[in-house]
Amino acid sequence: MLLIRCPYCETERPEVEFVYAGEAHVARPVDPAALTDDEWKNFLFIRSNARGTHFERWRHMHGCGRFFNAVRDTVSDQFAMTYKAGMPRPTENEIKEARS
């Protein structure tokens, strides 16, 4: 079982308390009506599907109930770090530091 650190509770909790909530940092367009069909399709369905470092959203469903973001390696399944929702995407250096 994976252990995930909730940035709100500040403790490591088992995976069963969490639910996965898709890729992080996908901003909803401010004015959807102005978008072409292709742009709207890209927003709705096209994701990075990264092999390696992936930014994703999780929700601490059976805990504090909050959504937060995590950096996970999709190959090894290891979490590099988690951070609160609304915070900017961590830089490569920050991720490297968190991994070491």
Add this chain to the structure above:
Amino acid sequence: MLQERHPLKGHRISLAEGVSLVIHDAEDSSRFNLRIAPENLGAASKAFGCELLATIGATATSGGRLALCLGPDEWQLYAPLAESRSIETTFAALYASCPHSLVDVGHREIGIAVEGAAAVLALRSACAFDFDTMPSGTGTRTIFDKAQIILIRHDENRFRIEVWRSFADHVWGLLQAASREIALGI
């Protein structure tokens, strides 16, 4: 005719030989779920008559009342059964000056007390998190097997489980199986 239905009324597991473990239905209490902006905590604490702490997991008790912080803006409040109405009235008066949501969830959950030196061992049978990271006087929402519970650690060997009543039999069955294993030393 109104009839009280409590799935675990009078249930009790008690191990005496070798290890101490007592599991029983806890005294019923009134329960509230409070959502309020953290900056209004002072007013809410005053209304509840017990300090509401802002750290997730922290509990505070005062005069039979207990407040547990579950999330950044969510608190679970416990009080003696008879005080339920007065708490509602006090918070209703507060609503005009500080908007919040106070929901009575007293009938939704029932309490189970798990006590004794083997309490952690019994809980570990179905809770996956590390109990060493849970200090006394804290509480948390977590998963017990498949059922969501609120777990409060009063002290080293004294826990209280709050579980939805529809899951109570399931949780009790697991605790029974775990305590049987503990009794047999396996």
